[in-house]
Amino acid sequence: MGKTLAEKIxxxxxxxxxxxxxxxxxxxxxAFAQDTTGPLTIRQxxxxxxxxxxxxxxxxxxxxxxxxxxxxxxxxxxxxMRQFARETGCLISDVGGGVCxxxxxxxxxxxxxxxxxxxxxxxxxxxxxxxxxxxxxxDVAVVFALGKTxxxxxxxxxxxxxxxxxxGVMAKDLVLQLIGAIGAxxxxxxxxxxxxxxxxxxxxxxxxxxxxxxxxxxAKAGLFPADRVTRAYLNHQKRGEDYQALAAxxxxxxxxxxxxxxxxxxxxxxxxxxxxNTALARELKGTKIDQVFIGTCTNGRLEDIATAAEILKGKKxxxxxxxxxxxxxxxxxxxAISAGxxxxxxxxxxxxxxPGCAAxxxxxxxxxxxxxxxxxxxxxNFKGRMGSPEAFIYLGSPATAAATVITGEITDPRDVF
Amino acid sequence: MLKGxxxxxxxxxxxxxxxxxxxxxxxxxxxxxxxxxxxxxxxDFAGKVNKGDFIVGGSNFGLGSSREHAPLVIKxxxxxxxxxxxxxRIFFRNAINxxxxxxxxxxxxxxxxxxxxxxLAKGTVYDKxxxxxLTFGRLPKVMxxxxxxxxxxxxxxxxxxFKL
Numbered sequence: 001m002g003k004t005l006a007e008k009i010x011x012x013x014x015x016x017x018x019x020x021x022x023x024x025x026x027x028x029x030x031a032f033a034q035d036t037t038g039p040l041t042i043r044q045x046x047x048x049x050x051x052x053x054x055x056x057x058x059x060x061x062x063x064x065x066x067x068x069x070x071x072x073x074x075x076x077x078x079x080x081m082r083q084f085a086r087e088t089g090c091l092i093s094d095v096g097g098g099v100c101x102x103x104x105x106x107x108x109x110x111x112x113x114x115x116x117x118x119x120x121x122x123x124x125x126x127x128x129x130x131x132x133x134x135x136x137x138x139d140v141a142v143v144f145a146l147g148k149t150x151x152x153x154x155x156x157x158x159x160x161x162x163x164x165x166x167x168g169v170m171a172k173d174l175v176l177q178l179i180g181a182i183g184a185x186x187x188x189x190x191x192x193x194x195x196x197x198x199x200x201x202x203x204x205x206x207x208x209x210x211x212x213x214x215x216x217x218x219a220k221a222g223l224f225p226a227d228r229v230t231r232a233y234l235n236h237q238k239r240g241e242d243y244q245a246l247a248a249x250x251x252x253x254x255x256x257x258x259x260x261x262x263x264x265x266x267x268x269x270x271x272x273x274x275x276x277n278t279a280l281a282r283e284l285k286g287t288k289i290d291q292v293f294i295g296t297c298t299n300g301r302l303e304d305i306a307t308a309a310e311i312l313k314g315k316k317x318x319x320x321x322x323x324x325x326x327x328x329x330x331x332x333x334x335x336a337i338s339a340g341x342x343x344x345x346x347x348x349x350x351x352x353x354x355p356g357c358a359a360x361x362x363x364x365x366x367x368x369x370x371x372x373x374x375x376x377x378x379x380x381n382f383k384g385r386m387g388s389p390e391a392f393i394y395l396g397s398p399a400t401a402a403a404t405v406i407t408g409e410i411t412d413p414r415d416v417f
Numbered sequence: 418m419l420k421g422x423x424x425x426x427x428x429x430x431x432x433x434x435x436x437x438x439x440x441x442x443x444x445x446x447x448x449x450x451x452x453x454x455x456x457x458x459x460x461d462f463a464g465k466v467n468k469g470d471f472i473v474g475g476s477n478f479g480l481g482s483s484r485e486h487a488p489l490v491i492k493x494x495x496x497x498x499x500x501x502x503x504x505x506r507i508f509f510r511n512a513i514n515x516x517x518x519x520x521x522x523x524x525x526x527x528x529x530x531x532x533x534x535x536x537l538a539k540g541t542v543y544d545k546x547x548x549x550x551l552t553f554g555r556l557p558k559v560m561x562x563x564x565x566x567x568x569x570x571x572x573x574x575x576x577x578x579f580k581l
Binding site: 023039044065070071077118120134136137138142148149184218361367382385387 | 444
């Protein structure tokens with residue numbers, strides 16, 4: 001029988017015939033931690049007396065979750081991380097450098113890689129055809145030291161995509177619908193593997209959004225083949241040499257298959273306090289919102305900001321709405337400035353944050369008060385995530401977010417075109 | 418044999434219930450961080466739990482973030498094992514990597530406050546309050562070995578590499 005994408009990549013990197021259910025030791029091509037998991041990663045590395053990195057140029061410390069530092073405790077953590085980078089010679093992306101997963105996609109990961117990060121949304125790089133997965137600090141500390149780790153080869157669920165999005169519908173709506181259908185534990189320990197003729201209509205920005213949220217269904221990885229769309233993206237990033245075609249075998253074995261017709265999708269929102277608690281945006285009309293946040297590793301890319309700017313051109317935010325925008329990387333920030341999107345958004349009433357995670361996890365730049373509601377383009381709406389445990393987080397696409405900025409309540413973007 | 422009282426929680430206890438992201442600034446001050454263990458699921462938990470007690474969850478326990486601080490603060494609270502119907506992948510691996518046993522079993526029959534005894538070697542949970550007996554699945558060998566060494570870092574220190 002042929003192999004799934006997960007089996008192919010893990011076979012190549014382990015030197016074994018890796019099949020679902022097997023436990024293998026695989027070489028890791030890229031390992032990283034960020035500023036909320038990095039300090040414990042460093043302490044575990046030190047506790048193991050590991051001293052040297054296996055691959056300093058394939059090891060990265062990112063500053064994105066709370067950067068620049070909002071308080072002295074986190075400033076001390078940042079200092080520890082800079083000192084570790086100096087001592088070990090690993091790569092470092094300091095404050096303003098952007099969200100780790102976006103930088104991994106722009107500059108570091110390539111099709112067929114194994115990527116391990118001390119962050120659950122490491123799955124994002126699956127959009128480029130990398131087997132990328134999140135782990136905790138101890139696991140990543142050991143990868144830093146040994147350059148390898150153990151994996152249970154996951155069973156795969158095939159998601160077959162046809163059609164193309166209608167206007168106002170985005171990749172976020174697809175992945176929210178999928179998670180709503182299979183549940184927050186619908187793919188636990190498994191890989192979600194995307195295929196079908198509709199993939200040609202999914203740009204890399206779409207694929208990164210979808211792979212990013214695979215973990216919200218419990219998945220170990222969200223995997224896309226590497227195809228012409230991938231090659232065009234890597235060429236655009238001046239990384240054409242990193243491209244290799246990658247596809248599952250036609251006779252690969254899948255645990256199950258789910259078919260999604262992009263044309264049939266509608267703007268979708270996850271309601272508090274779980275990502276699988278989904279509804280259509282139009283069903284939530286009238287739900288008052290206090291803050292709208294566009295950004296993060298899920299939806300802080302240029303295409304997301306362009307979508308919001310198109311909807312908000314010449315419009316003003318509703319007086320109740322605090323409107324926060326955080327481009328996911330400096331490249332996106334600069335491109336958004338050049339294209340005039342940032343001007344449009346500021347004229348509409350946006351506050352622009354530096355490239356980073358911003359309000360996503362309740363540390364700074366838009367912490368919610370008790371009783372407040374936020375419509376966010378991020379990936380998690382757990383109780384307490386953005387500040388008060390008495391706050392309410394709704395997740396939606398950048399188009400739904402922009403429409404909500406205008407009306408002050410959850411709005412289907414097609415109502416404001 | 419592990420002995421203690423059951424603290425029962427529902428389905429879908431996330432890493433933000435266990436240790437909310439807003440306390441990330443305390444992650445290098447573990448004694449202070451540990452005071453907030455399970456705060457958004459039960460604000461009084463840290464004051465009630467005793468050494469040896471068990472956290473008993475439903476399905477998808479520990480979903481969400483990769484933060485290893487979630488099993489770490491549970492371990493610091495003295496909890497001797499987590500029992501749940503199913504456990505999110507990263508949390509599962511993190512707990513074992515810290516030497517904290519995670520036991521997958523049907524927890525519906527366990528009530529809050531039940532006195533439990535767990536035999537890790539036999540794979541059995543005895544509910545002394547209700548007289549019930551449950552079995553839990555075996556871990557893969559690599560995870561059992563890591564648990565035996567008290568966690569991943571001591572395991573690698575001992576063997577210098579993974580051994581399958």
